Every structure is written in C-alpha cells, then in structure tokens.
Amino acid sequence: MNVSTWVWAVTLVALVAVLAVDLLIIGRRPHEPSMKESGTWVGIYVGFALLFGVGVWVTAGGNYAAEFYTGWLTEYSLSVDNLFVFVIIMARFAVPRKFQQKVLLIGIVLALLMRGAFIAAGAALISEFSWVFYLFGAFLVYTAINLLKEGENDEEDFKENILIRWAKKALPVSSSFESGKMTVVTETGKRLFTPMLIVMIAIGTTDLLFALDSIPAIFGITKEPYLVFTANVFALMGLRQLFFLLGGLLEKLVYLNIGLAAVLAFIGVKLFLEALHTNSLPFINGGHEVHWAPEIPIWLSLLIILGTLGVATAASLMKTSRDRKKELV
Numbered sequence: 001m002n003v004s005t006w007v008w009a010v011t012l013v014a015l016v017a018v019l020a021v022d023l024l025i026i027g028r029r030p031h032e033p034s035m036k037e038s039g040t041w042v043g044i045y046v047g048f049a050l051l052f053g054v055g056v057w058v059t060a061g062g063n064y065a066a067e068f069y070t071g072w073l074t075e076y077s078l079s080v081d082n083l084f085v086f087v088i089i090m091a092r093f094a095v096p097r098k099f100q101q102k103v104l105l106i107g108i109v110l111a112l113l114m115r116g117a118f119i120a121a122g123a124a125l126i127s128e129f130s131w132v133f134y135l136f137g138a139f140l141v142y143t144a145i146n147l148l149k150e151g152e153n154d155e156e157d158f159k160e161n162i163l164i165r166w167a168k169k170a171l172p173v174s175s176s177f178e179s180g181k182m183t184v185v186t187e188t189g190k191r192l193f194t195p196m197l198i199v200m201i202a203i204g205t206t207d208l209l210f211a212l213d214s215i216p217a218i219f220g221i222t223k224e225p226y227l228v229f230t231a232n233v234f235a236l237m238g239l240r241q242l243f244f245l246l247g248g249l250l251e252k253l254v255y256l257n258i259g260l261a262a263v264l265a266f267i268g269v270k271l272f273l274e275a276l277h278t279n280s281l282p283f284i285n286g287g288h289e290v291h292w293a294p295e296i297p298i299w300l301s302l303l304i305i306l307g308t309l310g311v312a313t314a315a316s317l318m319k320t321s322r323d324r325k326k327e328l329v
C-alpha cells in the first residue's frame with residue numbers, strides 16, 4: 001500500500017481539526033453529557049470510521065479495507081477495556097462528573113501521542129528485523145494470560161505506580177479540584193497543584209501501558225503504518241463519549257477480559273505463524289522459511305474476532321441478567 005506524503009498530511013490535518021473542535025467544545029462548557037449527546041457523538045465517530053474504510057476500499061482494494069476494519073474493531077475493543085481502568089481512576093480520585101470529560105479528552109490526546117510514537121518505532125523495527133514478530137507474538141500471549149488471571153474489575157485492580165506516589169508526596173497539592181485547572185493560587189498567593197494533575201499522571205501512565213498491548217496487536221493484523229495509525233485514532237476518537245454512553249453497562253461486561261484474552265492470544269499465534277513464513281533466525285529451520293505454517297487470511301481473522309467479542313458480550317449480559325433475577329427472588 002503506497003501512501004503519499006500529501007495523503008498523510010491531509011489525514012493528519014483532518015484528524016487534528018476534529019480533535020480541535022472537541023477541545024473547544026470541552027473548554028467552553030465543562031459538563032456531564034447526556035445520553036443523547038453521547039450517543040450522537042459516538043455514532044458520528046463510528047460513521048467516520050466506516051466511511052474511512054469505504055475510502056480505503058475504493059482507493060486501495062478490499063483486502064486493505066478488511067485490514068483496517070479488523071484493526072479498528074480490535075483497537076476499539078481494547079479501548080473499551082481502557083474504560084474500566086478510567087472508571088477506577090475517576091472513582092479513586094473522586095473526580096467531579098463535570099470534569100470527567102476534560103480528563104478523558106486529555107487522556108485520549110496523550111494516548112494518541114504515545115501510540116503514534118510506538119507505531120513509528122514498531123514500523124521501523126519490522127522493516128529491519130522480521131523476527132520481531134516472534135517477540136510481539138510472545139508478548140500478546142503473555143498479555144492474554146495476564147488478562148485471564150484478572151478477576152472482575154474493581155478498585156483493587158488499579159495500583160498507584162511510583163510516579164503517582166512520588167507526585168502525591170513531593171508536589172504541593174490542594175484538596176479541591178477548584179475549576180478543573182492543573183494549578184490554583186491560594187489567598188496567600190501560594191501556587192498549588194490540584195488533584196487534576198495527579199489524575200492526569202495516572203491516566204497518562206495507564207495509556208502508556210495500554211499502548212504496549214495495542215500496538216503489537218494491530219501489527220498482527222496489518223503491517224501498513226497508515227492503517228495502524230488511522231485504526232488507532234478512530235478507535236480512540238469518541239472514547240470519552242462512549243464512557244458516558246455505556247455508563248453502568250461497563251460493569252455488566254464481566255466476560256470482556258476473557259474475550260479480549262482470546263483475541264490477543266489468537267493474534268499472538270497469528271504473528272508466530274507469519275514470523276515462520278519470513279523466518280531468518282538460524283536456530284529455526286536453519287534460518288529458512290517454514291512452509292508448513294498455515295496462513296490465516298484477513299477475512300477469517302475478522303470473523304474470529306467478531307465472533308469472540310460477540311460471544312463474550314452476549315455471555316456477559318446473560319450472566320448479569322441471571323444474577324439480577326436471583327437478587328430479586
């Protein structure tokens with residue numbers, strides 16, 4: 001897939017413009033969005049992603065469009081998992097509802113910047129060392145095992161890292177969020193940081209950890225940096241509106257971790273198989289390609305990911321429905 005410099009430039013300008021509009025809306029009126037507002041924005045962003053995929057289909061062909069849709073769906077699902085941690089962080093630091101949009105938006109911008117850096121690094125590694133897919137595959141399988149070990153998401157799942165603990169001890173932090181700014185000046189003229197800064201550190205470091213999972217996952221679906229980047233951007237745009245739209249539904253997705261673990265494990269195995277096709281490691285088949293390794297087509301990957309996530313969602317809703325009926329009896 002040949003993507004010219006001007007296409008990259010137009011794409012980046014368009015995406016930055018959308019983010020700028022979002023920032024202006026949030027900056028003008030911090031508030032808790034209604035279900036209608038959240039649903040409208042989620043629908044708009046999903047529509048943008050679907051239209052973008054059609055554009056890829058028209059200009060580059062159906063296979064690349066399928067890669068984009070599969071990558072976008074995978075990243076979107078992983079982003080929903082991000083929301084669980086965001087909910088915990090919001091609760092842990094008692095962020096007022098009217099400021100949660102601002103926290104989410106800044107967190108998403110940080111995630112975009114981090115993923116952009118990881119995508120560039122990942123693309124450079126892949127172009128130079130095909131064996132890096134072995135590492136990506138092993139990392140995804142390891143991540144899948146860790147997801148299976150996790151229980152239901154609760155506040156104990158979030159552990160304050162060393163940077164958060166240092167900031168809370170070393171920085172002068174006020175007890176109130178005030179107007180939602182990072183700093184505030186007291187009546188005596190002393191400048192203090194607000195808890196908003198600590199929340200931003202928590203969100204930023206969490207974004208970094210999630211980027212480590214998501215980038216190898218999408219490189220297991222497509223090797224095209226343009227599709228990797230755009231799939232990540234479309235998956236993150238609208239995440240804050242989805243946060244308010246889903247609301248309590250997040251707590252009902254009790255099997256999402258299992259579904260995501262299965263998806264990551266599948267992509268990890270897929271990466272191993274693809275690495276075998278381009279093998280250059282001397283201790284594996286004498287440094288030659290392994291012909292017996294099956295090749296998984298993109299349409300089958302899309303069906304497996306859709307089916308796995310669909311089953312996990314349906315099973316989660318059925319379980320929570322049964323549990324609720326038992327409580328009423």
